[in-house]
Amino acid sequence: MARDAAELSGAELIELEHRDANTPLSELGMEQSVALGRWFAALPAEQRPQVLLSSPFVRAQQTCEAIARAIDADPEEVAVDERLREKEFGVLDRYTVAGIRAQFPALAEQRALVGKFYFRPPGGESWCDVILRLRSVVEVLRRDYVGERVVIVGHQVIVNCFRYLLECMDEDTILAIDREGDVPNCSVTEYAMTGKGEQQRFTLVGTNFVAPMEDKGVPVTRAPDTPAGPK
Numbered sequence: 001m002a003r004d005a006a007e008l009s010g011a012e013l014i015e016l017e018h019r020d021a022n023t024p025l026s027e028l029g030m031e032q033s034v035a036l037g038r039w040f041a042a043l044p045a046e047q048r049p050q051v052l053l054s055s056p057f058v059r060a061q062q063t064c065e066a067i068a069r070a071i072d073a074d075p076e077e078v079a080v081d082e083r084l085r086e087k088e089f090g091v092l093d094r095y096t097v098a099g100i101r102a103q104f105p106a107l108a109e110q111r112a113l114v115g116k117f118y119f120r121p122p123g124g125e126s127w128c129d130v131i132l133r134l135r136s137v138v139e140v141l142r143r144d145y146v147g148e149r150v151v152i153v154g155h156q157v158i159v160n161c162f163r164y165l166l167e168c169m170d171e172d173t174i175l176a177i178d179r180e181g182d183v184p185n186c187s188v189t190e191y192a193m194t195g196k197g198e199q200q201r202f203t204l205v206g207t208n209f210v211a212p213m214e215d216k217g218v219p220v221t222r223a224p225d226t227p228a229g230p231k
Contacts, residue, residue, distance in 0.1 A: 012099030020086065020093070025059045031213060032186035033063040037070025039211035040151070049151040052077070055084040055158070063186060064153040083133045087157040090124025117171045127174075130161045138165055142200075146193075159183045166191055166202040184210050 005011075016023065025033060040048055048071050054064035065075040092100055092107065101108045111119040120126040141150060152162075160183070164174040183189075190205040 010098055012096055012102055014094045014096060016094065021057045023057070023059055025062045029059065029185060030062070030066070032211075033066035034070070035211045035213045036063070036186045036188070037067045038214075040067055041070040041072075048149065049073075050148045051079070051145055051150040052153070053079050053081055053084065053150060054153045055086065055155060056080050056082050057086060057155070060084070060153045060155065064151070067151060067153075081137065083137050084152060084154045084158055086155040087127070087130050088123070088125045090121040092121045092124060115171075115175075117175060127157065127161060127164075130157055131164060134158070134161050134165060138162075138202075156183045159189055163189065163204075163207075167204060184208055186210065 018024075049067065052064050052068055052073065054060050061078065061080060064078045067073075068075040068078055089095075092104065095103065100111075107121060111121075117127045120129060137152075152158075154162075160174055160178055163169065163177065187207075188209040188211075189207045190209070191202040192205050193200060194203045195201050
């Protein structure tokens with residue numbers, strides 16, 4: 001990935017051909033999306049997705065459309081929701097950790113002091129800001145999709161912020177999970193709705209399931225899907 005290459009080389013800026021929102025899936029990413037679609041299609045009919053929600057970023061939409069085609073759904077019916085977009089990095093967009101320290105030393109110092117959960121770069125978002133917009137998504141799921149099987153295609157920080165919300169975590173818990181490693185591309189984190197009435201809640205079924213590839217030699221991508229900058 002562009003971000004990993006830039007970090008390893010010590011570069012200050014990540015070289016991209018497109019803005020982050022327009023970056024398409026790589027060849028490997030497309031293969032992973034197809035594999036995920038095949039896995040969904042192989043489920044019993046009563047377990048297959050009924051609703052597909054996607055981040056507006058091109059790579060997320062391509063993944064969601066691959067799932068739709070695999071389960072014989074209309075890709076045009078994928079619902080794009082801007083609240084599922086990647087975390088916004090503001091003035092730090094495309095900068096590596098080294099670049100931020102060199103070009104924005106005061107912000108690097110502030111981020112180290114405040115921590116990634118609360119730090120908001122100028123023009124960007126903190127994790128708390130992402131969580132705030134996802135709260136309304138959770139309410140929509142509770143209101144409009146009761147009893148339906150919903151697939152949401154988003155990004156690394158989106159997955160972790162959903163986990164924070166749905167599992168009622170605190171800052172230390174979710175950041176500890178984040179430090180354990182990146183969310184694999186095209187992996188599935190699954191929840192079931194359990195309980196009744198006011199006791200109804202989202203219950204974790206499993207995390208980071210990766211659908212098997214047809215070519216067993218194709219590696220799982222564990223790097224985050226965004227090349228924009230530090231998460």
